[in-house]
Amino acid sequence: MPISSRSFTDSASFDCHWQCTECGFQVATWVTETGRDSYRTQPDERPLDRRPAPACEGCGATGTWANLREGGVVEALIVQDESRQSTRGARRSGLVKLVSLAVWVGVGALTFDNIAAWMMLPLMGGTAAVMLHSAYAEFVSGRRARFANSWSHEPVPRGRVRARLEGRVGADERLRAPLSGRVCVGYEIGVRHDIDTDADPWSWTLLEQRSAAGLSIDGVAVSGRPYLRLERKIYAQELSAGALDELRKRGLDPSRPGYSLFETIVEAGELVTVERRRTGIALCTGTH
């Protein structure tokens, strides 16, 4: 029997993440770390269907949260992901339109002293307006394309390196990697339709990073949450029931074929490098 994305309508019986419908940013209602207290669930309230109140960390939009517990939401997400995969080529068309607009204007300028060109002017103006509008639409959808279909991580830090710290990593808490269940102080999981780990963020179905609270390097506290720059590794083991649930929480139907899964962890005591740049910090394993 063929598996169809249209057939996935089951709602999960457990708490799932929420996803911003604008930018794909995901938040788990159980996240309670410092600075994200606003997501803390009230003890007298079932967290299951409690919509997060704060604005999305990813794009600043409010009231855009969709509950990934709903089968219909997951189904819509799968369709959205697949349509993004099929419009890879279309992303370049924005540039093509701008270039053709420039050529159009150039040709117009050359023939401007010709009387026939004056008669063409309204037509040229109309065409230019249509081209500009579609280029603008491409630009807007391009902003969305900076992120994976579903994502949760710190922004990639930009600017030159201002400080660098190397040493063994520690943390105040321990995390569990979602797929393998390994104990760690940081992890990245990724899901995509091929194994091109260096591909642009938007081509990912899911990209999620988490680092433990109270990170330190050789006992020196790291302020702020780092973006994790780790070597992506394919997760080829058979998925446990727990791992299947973790994928489902993130709006993925684990029974669908064709997904490649990635999981990389940072273990406590591992040798890492932390770099501070103008807009944030990045952590990578090893020394540089």
Ligand SMILES: [Zn+2]
């Ligand atoms: Zn958002």
